[in-house]
Structures are given as structure tokens and as C-alpha cells.
Amino acid sequence: MSSSQNLGGATRCGRVVGPTLDKIIKNAAWRKHTFLVSACKSVLDKLESLSDSPDPSSPLFGLSTSDSDAVLETLLLSLDTAYTKVVEPALDCSFNLFSLSLLRGEVCSSSPDSLLYKLIHAICKVYSLGEESVELAVLRVLLAAVRSPLIMIRGDCLLHLVRTCYNVYLGGFNGTNQICAKSVLAQIMIIVFTRSEANSMDVSSFKTVNVNDLLAITDKNVNEGNSVHICQGFINDVVTAGEAAPPPDFRLVIEPGENPEDGGTSKIREDGFLLFKNLCKLSMKFSSQENTDDQILVRGKTLSLELLKVIVDNGGPIWRSDERQVLSLILQSLCYMSILELTPKICRFLNAIKQYLCLSLLKNSALSVMSIFQLQCAIFTSLLRKYRSGMKSEVGIFFPMLVLRVLENVLQPSFLQKMTVLSLLDNICQDPYLIIDIFVNFDCDVESPNIFERIVNGLLKTALGPPPGSSTTLTAVQDITFRHESVKCLVSIIKAMGTWMDQQFSVGESLLPKSVENEAPGDNYSNPNEEDGTTADHDFHPDLSSESSEAATLEQRRAYKIELQKGVALFNRKPSKGIEFLISSKKVGSSPDEVVSFLRDTTSLNPTMIGDYLGEREEFPMKVMHAYVDSFDFKEMNFGEAIRFFLRGFRLPGEAQKIDRIMEKFAERFCKCNPNSFSSADTAYVLAYSVIMLNTDAHNIMVKEKMTKADFIKNNRGIDDGKDLPEEYLGALYDQVVKNEIKMSSDSSAPESRQSNGLNKLLGLDGILNLVYWTQTEEKAVGANGLLIKHIQEKFRSKSGKSESAYHVVTDVAILRFMVDVSWGPMLAAFSVTLDQNDDRLAAVECLRGFRYAVHVTAVMGMQTQRDAFVTSMAKFTNLHCAGDMKQKNVDAVKAIISIAIEDGNHLQDAWEHILTCLSRIEHLQLLGEGAPSDASYFASSETEEKKALGFPNLKKKGALQNPVMMAVVRGGSYDSSAIGPNVSALVRQDQINNFIANLNLLDQIGSFQLSNVYAHSQRLKTEAIVAFVKALCKVSMSELQSPTDPRVFSLTKLVEIAHYNMNRIRLVWSRIWSILSDFFVSVGLSENLSVAIFVMDSLRQLSMKFLEREELANYNFQNEFLRPFVIVMQKSSSAEIRELIVRCISQMVLSRVSNVKSGWKSVFKVFTTAAADERKNIVVLAFETMEKIVREYFSYITETEATTFTDCVRCLITFTNSKFTNDVSLNAIAFLRFCALKLADGGLVWNEKSRSSSPSTPVTDDCAPNIQNFMEVDENISYWVPLLTGLSKLTSDSRLAIRKSSLEVLFNILKDHGHLFSQTFWIGVFSSVIYPIFNSLWGEKDLLSKDKDEHSSLPSTYGPHSNGVSWDSETSAMAAQSLVDLFVSFFTVIRSQLSSVVSLLAGLIRSPAQGPTVAGIGALLRLADELGGRFSEDEWMEIFLAVKEAASLTLSSFMKILRIIDDVQDEETLSDQDFSNEDNVDEDSLQTMSYVVSRTKSHITVQLQVIQVVTDLYRVHQQSLLASHVAVILEILSSITSHAHQLNSDLILQKKVRRACSILELSEPPMLHFENDTHQNYLEVLQDILTDNPGVSVELSIESQLITVCVKILKMYLKCTVFEGAELEETKQPKNWILPMGAAAKEEAAARSPLVVAVLKALRGLKGDSFKRYAPTFFQLLVELVRSEHINSQVPQVLSTVFHTCMGPMMGE
DSSP states (O other), X not given: OHHHHTTTOSSHXXXXXXXXXXXXXXXXXXXXXXXXXXXXXXXHHHHHTXXXXXOTTOSBTXXXXXXXXXXXXXXXXXXXXXXXXXXXXXXXHHHHHHHTTOBOEEEOTTOTTXXXXXXXXXXXXXXXXXXXXXXXXXXXHHHHHHHOTTEEEOHHHHHHHHHHHHHHHHHOSSHHHHHHHHHHHHHHHHHHHHHHHHTSSOOOOXXXXXXXXXXXXXXXXXXXXXHHHHHHXXXXXXXXXXTSOOOTTOOOOOOOOSOGGGTTTHHHHHHHHHHHHHHHHHHTOOOOSSOOOOHHHHHHHHHHHHHHHHHHHTOOGGGTOOGGGHHHHHHHHTOOSOHHHHHHHHTHHHHHIIIIIHHHHHHHTTOXXXXXXXXXXXXXXXXXXXXXXGOHHHHHHHIIIIIIHHHTOOSSOOHHHHHHHHHHHHHHTTSHHHHHHHIIIIITOTTSOOHXXXXXXXXXXXXXXSOTTOOOSOOHHHHHHHHHHHHHHHHHHHHHHHHHHHHHTTOSSOOSOOOOTTOOTTOSXXXXXXXXXXXXXXXXXXXXXXXXXXXXXXXXXXXHXXXXXXXXXXXXHOHHHHHHHHHHTTSSOSSHHHHHHHHHHOTTSOHHHHHHHHTOOSHHHHHHHHHHHHTOOOXXXXXXXXXXXXXXXXXXXXXXXXXXXXXXXXXXHHHHHSTTSOSSHHHHHHHHHHHHHXXXXXXXTTOOSOOOHHHHHHHTTTTBXXXXXXXXXXXXXXXHHHHSOOOOGGGGGSOTTSOOOHHHHHTTOHHHHHHHHSOOSSSOOOOOOHHHHHHHHHHHHHHHTSGGGOOOOOOOTTHHHHHHHHHHHHHHHHHHHHHHHOOOHHHHHHHHHHHHHHHHHHHHTTOHHHHHHHHHHHHHHTOGGGGGGOOHHHHHHHHHHHHHHHHSGGGOGGGHHHHHHHHHHHHHHHHXXXXXXXXXXXXXXXXXXXXXXXXXXXXXXXXXXXXHHHHHHHXXXXXXXXXXXXXXXXXXXXXXXXXXXXXXXXXXXXXXXXXXXXXXXXXXXXXXXXHHHHHHHHHHHHHHHTOSSOOOOHHHHHHHHHHHHTTTSOHHHHHHHHHHHHHHHHHHHTOSOHHHHHHHHHHHHHHHHHHTTSOOOTTOOHHHHHHHHHHHHHHHOOOHHHHHHHHHHHHHHHHHSGGGOGGGHHXXXXXXXXXXXXXXXXXXXHHHHHHHHHHHHOHHHHTSSOTTHHHHHHHHHHHHHTOSSOHHHHHHHHHHHHHHHHHHHXXXXXXXXXXXXXXXXXXXXXXXXXXXXXXXXXXXXXXXXXXXXXXXXHHTTXXXXXXXXXXXXXXXXXXXXXXXXXXXXXXXXXXXXXXXXXXXXHHTOSOTTOTTGGGGGOSGGGOSSOTTSOOOOHHHHHHHHHHHHHHHHHTHHHHGGGHHHHHHHHHHXXXXXXXXXXXXXXXXXXXXHHHHGGGOOHHHHHHHHHHHHHHHHHHHHHHHHHHGGGTXXXXXXXXXXXXXXXXXXXXXXXXXXXHHHHHHHHHHHHHHHHHHHHHHHHHHHXXXXXXXXXXXXXXXXXXXXXXXXXXXHHOHHHHHHHHHHHHHHTOOOOOHHHHHHHHHHHHHHHHHHHHHHOHHHHHHHTHHHHHHHHHHHHHHHHHHHHSOOHHHHHHHTOOTTOOOOOOHHHHHHHHHHHHHHHHHHHHHHTSOHHHHHHHHHXXXXXXXXXXXXXXXXXXXXXXXXXXXXXXIHHHHHO
């Protein structure tokens, strides 16, 4: 061992080469290899004497050039021997030299004399020895040579090296060697192209090939047990051996290339490009027609594709460069090279992919070899991932060709092909950006196919399987596999959409659901490209087409495309309609030229329909046809070429007239372009028609007898203006048509028998897919049709020049809306059908994952319809509505729904209702399973108490009772049924019960914690989400509670829970939540089910107690809003139990949380206000007890936050005063009102003191709206008196005497005690709104001071003292009047302006028909005059007397109107004496009328006498203060009343009617005579007083004259009843001097009038002598008549005698 180590000397190369040469010497045949042995010994000897001496030009480290050549020549000689024992050491030595980087140099065909070049070729040559070990050694050396950073193998030498490995793979000694060769080739590809990426040989590390991955598609059959392990070790050893650093100062110097500006480094990329191009060419080799079954060629082709896949998979940025980056690279590098020079170099690799690799895929697409198809798909996947931005056109061609064609084949697909495609789709969906880019760049591009849409629809078709009744080649297992895989792909698509969306929203960690059970742990939203170390294509093109990448632009493009396709589809059915639609939608211009451009450039149009449209005879189609033909240039074309060129774009219609019109125009155009071709256009027209006929005859298989050339020439004789065309010309034309059919261009590259798919035609893919349809039925490497390939390459080039080929990258998530619009329907159908029809749990879990991702995307994007559709479907699949049929997949659906609720709750909105319904049903079923009594038992009536005590048995142990609720649950129902009514009378079978119990056990997988977690998680929801959540929970709870058979409270209790959870949210959010909860509690609180309503109100109480624990700041209204449901339910509920419960709840809350009620006092008082008006006494008393406690003990809290609550408190107390059940409550309430007044007067409103400077709220509510105008100028604090005073004012009209008196007393006491706080303005309001209405209520009228009020009482139906049924007694009236006067006297200075109104009011009392108010008015008016008479001004006195005068006149006029109603009553003269007293002859109405008149007459007389008394008293008491004007008014009053009394007593008819009525009704007659006498008596006395006591006024007013007038009037009245007038004497025909005795009536009247006559006589006697003498002529005759009269009263003659003696006697004596 030691001797071998010393061989070769001290140099590093010697230590490597020496042992090898020694071994060669030993193994060589001495005779045969003499020269080799000699050379080896010579080299060994020389190495012994050498030491390491660097030589820059030497290929071996440490040796000179000559020594290096000697060593290498020795190795060459050894390899040339083809002797295994010599070759193996040589190969081993070469490996060591390459691995240790002891060899350097550039190996290329341009230096064929180079020893390195020869060495590589020699190594490649020895593989043919056929030895296993030699093959492996060759592979090892070649890989080491490529691996060495100092060996640059270029050009043909590199290709030769690869070819050698290629040959080892194809004809290797065994399977292990073949796998090694394949692995070596793959590793070489990685090394070469990694260096190309870096553009440097000095690359520190390479990715090592994974042998297992190489065998994923092919060569599994050559795997010999542990071959994979051996090959992986082989590769690892070689790669690891080459990692040693090269010796210092030993570097590879690369000679500059042909382009000096490249700096020489481009050789590396040139080699990579060359290798790539040759691999592509190698993959395009096809079998010859003679040897179609060349399996070696197939294997070689497969290997080439595998190596291309390795290259593409490991490609870096250099492959992604395209023309769009050229300019930016130039600007960045400030390079002066021209764009034209730089572009090919930058774009070379990408162009190589387009030029060679795509061509290879095209040619191999016709093969049915499975491995090749799989490799094509794998390569295409890598192209999509990495190079799609530069290959948009190519992707648009290959996707339909490779993927969609297989995917859409549902009935008779190849199983392996379709599985490959499904795997491809699942693979590309792992890149979220890729699936988005596909939609953006193809489905939104007018010129591109709808790839994404077709993917989704194709997966749907696969998931649904073959249609029923159709024939298919699939087995049942294959069909199920397809279904599952297609669903998996759809799940991957929607997951990718969600991942991209989350990344754009920058949410950090994924918001999507965590893995459900049995999901792969790696199933998340991480970017798959990050795992394999590669970088996605979009990372290198972040700014591509940024100007058009916004979603709005894409939306327009997408909409434009959809509209255009709609128009094209319509055109392909009805051309004219299609053109009209396209023009109207502005997709095509309205001019014929623009329509022609559309017809010629749109490939998806049906050519037959184009021909039909061009042949139409309507005006516009005719213009289009002319423009279409004129768009062709037939110049210098022969006739056959022209007509062929013309007909390539459409198919002639079948109607002869249409053909005629088209050919006629064609002939004209041809002759115009070729004017010397024919003598006229007619010739061209006839010939064109003839050619069309010939074409049909020659190429239609239905025509048996074909037209000959002679026939054709014969048919066209004389068509050129009577002359014949040359026979040679016609013969040549005949030959052209017969040999080459005239047909459309798209028909020339595919068999006619195959019909195009409608969708492919619409997308312009006919020509492409025709290539694919030209497939072989066997695995034969026969190439594709060359014409088709040429046609597709033309499509590549045509598309690359269009602006639509630009690649778009979007970041706006709005694009997902359009993607969801396309995909949600198919996804929903696929997931739903699969989940419904399949019980396999893995398939079910996959579908549920799809549902979850779909809900996530649609929810976050706010697509309500789609989101609700997915959620509803999931909810239905829980099968909770039919638990008897529940399976494991249904439980998994429940779990998925819970996950959605927790993870996507912020975006569910209305979909929460379905989720919460499921949770409710789960809880219901779990309770049934545990045997707990149902909620309905808590609502049961007393008759079911026994059942409630028993409850349900534990179903899981004992089975089920035949309970209606249980039977309904076991039977199940539809998803939408909120409750399952027990309308089916049949009992549930025991087997159904057992099955139901077994299914309930499945629900044990879902714990109560999971359900509760959904509700607890609500506190993490955002604002809009929690509002939607609460709204949905209210709906579910309402549905539970309204169940007629099984009401439940689960959701109601959860409502209370989530209210607790979310109570700490900000006030604005909580207000929105409570707004919903409030409406819910109100709605349920008004439920007809009393038990439910009670439960709900109790829940509300608990919630309110919790909420009232929170402090509320001033000027907020949250507590009030929180208590508002109590108010509404209290006001609207018809249940006394509910109302009582609310009162108790409010009482408890207020008394326990009194300091936190704050703004809630408003609601509290509203509740008590409603309770005060309740029909139940116990509710009223209960509420008042609490109210009493609040006012007595907690009054300071009422106005702590807001003083307006004082108004609510007052209004509440006033309502209590109206309670009809007990006077104690009313009286106490009135007393509390006085207490409130004291607090108000003492400044007890705390809020006022604290917030006097803040803006107050209006304390007067709508209830006092009519009174607001009276207090407009009142300041804020004083205005709080308004509701208190107006409330007491209204109480004064209460029907209960005690209440009236108490309210009157309290009201006027408050005014007297606190009136000093009021301003004059406020006092005016008090009088108008508080005091005057009190007295208005006396008559039940709107305004006691109105002048026409009596007119409303002119009919019998309205008579009666008070229309509202309230009658004041004399005591109440006196109290009110005296209180008013006391108040007026007390504050006369302030309220002096109200004197006229007060006096009018008292005057109104005086004229009241009732005795009490009249007396009260008189007393009050007199007291008012006594107290203030000395302070009244002249005007104020005048106001008093005028008011009395007006009152008197109004009374008189109104009474006269009453008297008119008896005009229709018959008087006595119309009745016979016998009927006079017969009551039966008088109708009832007349009696009622007369009774009313009698009553009113009596009242009227009393009122008038009272008025006279008031006036008389006022004059007598205050005559010293009165002026003549005042006295004149007094006399007017007395005079008017006196005249009225005389008129009333003089109406004999009226007296007769009244007398008769009183007789029938047994009533006393009205004292009309007494009324007349008393009025005259008072009038006379006042005149006498004035005359005696006030001479000045007497003279001014001519009182003596008025006195004489009154006396004369009285004497005449007296004489009328005591002396017959002359007319009467004549009637009796008695002598005038006869004196007849008086009748009884006359005597009665004379007796009544006697005192008045005595007073008159005394007044005359009291006149002074002059006055008596002056007026004696006026009354002397009357005195004489008195002497003649019969007197009843003896005093009259006595006084008369005195008059004559004392007055007349002296005067006559004169």
C-alpha cells in the first residue's frame, strides 16, 4: 500500500496519475500493449522527478505543458486499447482528475487536436465495450467532467457527451445503468443551465437530481429492486466529489467568442441554448412510414422530453426575459448597444422555448403514448408557472389542445390521460397567481379563449359524470375516481382564489379555515413556489401592462367579450339579427366596411352563415356584400386562383339566387382588377358559376357521373360575347379545380368528416384542435400533419403582433367578482351533487373544504347571493332537519359550518341566519338525546304540570316515548320548515327510534363548547358583522319561540349571552345592536303565548339589570334606549300579567340601580304613566307605590342627568291623579305634584344648577304642544312649571268632587306661593293655558270668553250644564272664583292686564244657568271690586261694566233664540176646551221642548236678576269712584234687562204655552211677573239714588227725565190690569162709565204690581216742586186713572192721596 502511494512523485497530479499508470502496466498485455506499457513507465519515471510548478498554459495542475500532454496521451492510449482491465483504471484516473479540478481547458469542436477534446471523445467511445462497470465508469467520468468548474465542454463536444449518455440509456447493460444514464443526463442539464443562468462557470453548488422524481412518469419497468438507491448514491458521490475547491492560482481562462462585446461569457449560454435546441429537435423525431413501431425512438423521444422538463423546471430569470424588458434593461445598464442587437440575446432563451419547445409539444400532441402526454403536461405546467408572461399566445393554444380537449371528454376519455390532466389542473391551482392570471389574460381578453370558464365547466361535467342513459367506456371505479379528482381540482381553484385574495388584502396569516379532520397537515395557503426554491413568473413581471391592470378596465374587457360572443352566437344562428345586435351594442361599426372587417377578421363566425348573410337581398346586407367583395385585390391572379382566394373566407349559400348575387359581384370585381382578362364581366360571371358547378360535381361523392373536361369546355362555349374562351385556358382551369378542391382555408387542414365543436368554433380553435383529433390509435411515433403545424405557427406569429397579446397582472381583488360569477354555479353544483350522492368521507370532506373556501371568498368579496347559496347548501347538508337520516358526512358538514362561523364571521351578514338555525337544531337534538325536558314543558299550562315533571326519558338508554314533539323530530321535515307540526297521526316505529338514537350518537362529536364558542366569538366580530349576527339570531329565536307545538328558548338565552359579551363595545356600536334587540324583545313580548312573553320579559330584565351596572355620562340617552322595550310592550300589551311583570321589573331595577338610571328615567316614567291608566287596580297601586318611593326618596336622581325628566315625572303623577280605582292614589298624586312644585321652586332640579350654561332640551313635549305658543318667551327653568300647572288645570274638570277641590286648591296654592317667581309673560301664559281652561270646563266649551258660545247651545240636544258630564257644585264654583280673585288681588300689579279677561270670566259665571256658579261669580266680582276698587282706573271700571253689559246682552239674545223653538207648538186657541188638559193629545217632542223652555226660562230669570243685583251693588258701593260714563253703562244694563222683562211678560201666547206645559208636566210656572216687577223696582231705585246722591251725574245724564219715563211705564202696566180700556168697553157694549169688577188673574197681577206702583208714587212725590210741575202733564192723566181703578192693595190709594194733597194741591192752588 505504501509503495503505491509513492508512485507518481510529489506533485498532486502525480499522486493521482501514478497509481493508475502502475495498475495499467500490471493489467496490460505485454505483447499487445507494449507501446502503452512503455509510455506509462516513461511517464511514471518523469513524474518521480517533478514537483508542483504552475504553468498558465498547462491543462494539468502543477505540470508543464509537455508533461501534461504526456500524461494525457498515456490515458488516451489506455482508452484506445478497448481492453476492460486497462480502460477501467484510465476512466478512474480521468474521474479523479476531473473531480479534483486538476484538469482545465475548453473542449470544443473548433479545437479537434486538443488532448482534452480527444480525451472526452475517447471516454465517450469506450461505453460501447458492453461492460456494466465500464458503462457506469463512463457515466461517472462524463458527469465529473461537466461538473468540473475548470472544464468547459462546448458545442458539438457537449452534444456528443450527451448523446453518449443518451445511448447508454437506450441500450444500457441493465436497468440500473439505464437509470444511472438518465440521472446523469438530468444532472448534466441542471449543471449546464445553472451556469447559463449565472453566465459563469464558477457556480458553487447545484441542485442534485432526485432519482425517484425521474421515475415518476417513465422507466418504472427497468427499476431492479434497489436501482433507485444505487443510482441516487451514484449521483450523490459524483456531485460531492466535485465540490472540492480547485487548487489556488489554477483557473480556467475562456477565450473570447466571436462577439467581442459579449466578453466571452456568452459561450456558456450559447452552449445551453444549443443543448436545449437539440433536445427539442431530438424530441421531434418520428418513426418513418416504413418502421412505425420504433420503440427505441419512442424511448429517446420520451427521454428528451424528460430532460426538457428538468430544464424548464429549473429555469431561472434568464428564461423569462422578453421584448418588454429590453428597453428597461438598456436604461438600467446605460448600454449603447442598439435595441436590435440586444433583443435577440436577451430574448434568446424565451424564443427558444417558443420556437423549439412549443413546436415539439405541437408535434408530439398527436401521439397517444401515455408517457409522452404526461411529460407534455408536466412541461406545460412548468411553462405556465414560470414563463406564462412571455408566452400568452402559446398558452392560449396549448391549454385547449392539451388540457381542455381531454377534460371536456366525458363519455369516452382515456383514463390515464384524464387523470394526468386533472393532476395538472390541481398542480397549477397550487399557485394562486397562476389561476388569477389565466382568467385575467384569457377570459378577459377578446381574442383569447375562455380558459378559466372552460376549466370550471369541464370539471363540473367530470364531477357529475356521464349523463344518464349515455354510453361510456368508463368503469364504475374510474368514474368515481374522476368525480373525486375533479372535485379536488375545483376545491384547489377556489382555495387559490382565496389565497390570492388574502395576500392582496395583506392579512398575514390566512383567514381561511384550519384543516378539518382527515385533511393533510400541509393544506394551507402558503405559496407552493417557495417550497421548491423556485420563483413564480409574476415576481419577475410586477409591472407588466400596469396601465390596463385595474379591475375596472378588465371588467369592461370582460363585458365586451361576453357581448361580442353573444353577438357571434346570434350571428351563427340568424346572421341579420346578429349584425343588428352587434351594431346596436357598438361592438361593430354601422358602416358596411366595418361590418366587412368583422366578417373577415372574426374566426369564430360560421362560414356558412357568412355566405348566407352576403347573399341576402336587403339593402344593408347587399352593401356589405359589395364592400366585402371590393376588399379583395385580384390583380394579376388567374381566374382559378382568384375564385379560390375569394371563397376561402366563407361557404357559398345553398340558394341559387344568393349564389347568383355573390358571383355577379365577384365577376365585376375580378374584371375591374384585371381589365384585359375578359371582354365583359358577363363572361367572368358565367365562368364563375360554371367553376362552382364543376367544383361541386367533382368533389361531391353523391354525384356518380362526373363532368369531363370536354363537357366543361362544351358548357362554356360562346360565353365571351359569343366567342369561345381558349380551350387550353378552360382545360387548365378544369384541372386546377378537379385536382384541388376549392374550399375554405380552415377545411384544408383537417378531414371534412369531423365536425367542429360549437364552443371551439366560437373561440377560433377549430384549426388547432383538428391537429389533435388527427391522433393515432396505437403508440406509434408518427408525426403530426405538417400543414396543420404550419397553420398553428402562423397563428402564433399573428397573435404575437397584436396588442391583445400583452400580459396583464392585477392586484385589485375586485377581479375575483368576475371569477366567482363564472365559477360559483359549477362549483356549487359539483360540491352539492358529490356530497349528496356520495357517502365516502374523504369525498365529503373535500366537498366541505370547497364549500368553506367558497364561502370565504364570496363572503369577503361581499357577494351576497353567491355566499348565501353556498351557506344554504351546507346548512341543508347537515341534515339536522331530518336527523333520522343523518350520516357522518352530515356531522362533518356541521363541523364545517361551525368553522365558517368562527373564521369568516365578519363577512357572513345575512348568511348568519342559516348557520344559527343549524346551531339551534343541533342543540335541540342533543337535548332530546340526553333526555332533558323540552323548552315547551316550561311553557306548559297547569294541566300539563305532571308531564313537565316527568320530562323525556334518556333516548340513548330507554328509547323514545310516543310524544308528539319526539315523533315530529324523528319523522323529520324539509330544511325550510321552522317547526314540524305533528299532523301525522301514525306512531313512530321502534326501528325508526333506534336509527334516530344511533344518529344522535354521531352528534356527540360536537361538544357544547364548540357551539358556545360561536356565540362567545361574537365579541371579536367587527361592527357590521355583530349587527348582522344579532339580527340573524333574533330571527332564529323568533322562529323558535313562534313554534306552535315546540317553542324553544335556546336562541333567546344566547341573545342574552351575546348581549353580555358585547356590552363593552363602544356606545355607537352597542346602540345599533340594541336597536335590533329592542325590536325583537318588543315583538316577542307582545306574543299571544303568555308564557313565552313572560320568559322574554324576564330575560330582558336580566339584561337590563346587567346594563344598568354601567355608568352613563350626562347628555347621553343609552339607558333610555335600553329600557324602551319595556315602554312599548307596556303600552301595547293586552295581557295584564305582562303589564304587571313589567311594572315589577322596572320597580326592581329602579330601586336597586337608582343611581345609574340616568336617562332611563324617561322610560321609567312612561311605564308608570301607562300603568297609571291601566284597567287593573293592582297594577295601578303597584306602580304608584314605586312612584311614591321614587318621589319621596330619590327625587334628586330624577333630574341628575337631564331636567326634562321632571316633566315626565309630573306627567306620570298627573296620570295617577286620573285613576278611577281609588281616590287615595289620586289625592296622593296631587299632593306629590305640590311636592314637585316645592322642589322646582327651591331649585331642586340638580341638572339645572350644574348645566345652566349648556344648551337645554325642550321640556314641553307633544302633550303640551297646544300650550307651547303661550310660553314662547319663557326662559328654560320657568318653563318646567308648564306641565305641572296645565296638568292640575285639567284635573279641575274631574268628575270626582274631592279630586276637583284638591286640584283647585293645590293649583291656586302653588300659584299663590310661587307666583313671585313668574314673569309677566309667563303669567299671561298661565292665565290663558291654565286658569281660563278651568272655567271653560264649567260649560264644557273651548273658551268661556268667546262671544258666540251660547249659539252652540240653541238646540235641546246640547242643553245641560256640561257637555262632558262634569257639574260643579256651588262650593266648588265659589272656591274657584274666590281663588281666582285672591290670586288676582295678590299679583294685581303683575297681572293687571288680565283684568278684562278675569271680569269677563266672572261675568260668565254670573250668567251661568246653574245657581252655584252664578252666586260664586257675584261674590267674586263684588270681592274683586271691594279689594281693588280703589286701585281701578276709569278705563278698568269701564271694562268691568262693559263686560257685564256684554254678558247681559249675550244672555238676552241667546234666550230669545231658545224661545223661537216653541213657535211650532200649538197654542190654546187651536185646541178645544176638552183637549186643553189632555196630555195624550200632545206629542212627546213638544213636551220635551216645552220642558226645556220652562227650565231655561227660570234659569234665565235668575241670571238676569243676579246681573241687576251685581250692577246695583257695584254702583251703590263704589258710586263715589264712578263717572257719568260708568253710570250710563249701568243704566243701559238695567234698562235693557227691564225692557226684556217687560217684553217677556207681555207675550200672552208664550205665557199660555208655558202655563199649559207646566200644567201638563206639573211644574211651577216661571216667575215672569215677578221678574218684570223686580227689574223695574231695581231700575227705579237706582235712578232715585242717582237723582238724590249724585246731582252732577243726574243733571249730566237727565236722570229726572229717565225717572219720569220709567214711572209712566210702570203706571201704564198697572192700569192695564186694573182698568178696562176704551176698546174693551166697546167690545162688551157697556157704557164707558161702567166699572166692572176685576177677575182673579187681574187681581193677582194688581196685587203683585202694587208695591211697584207705591214706589212710583213715592218717587213722584219726592220730586221737587219745579220738577213735579214740569212733568205733571205727562203723568197727571195716569194719576186720574189710578183714582178710577180698583185697587187690591190699600197702600196704593193712600200714597196716591198723599201725592194729590202734597204735590197736586199746591200746584193747582197756584
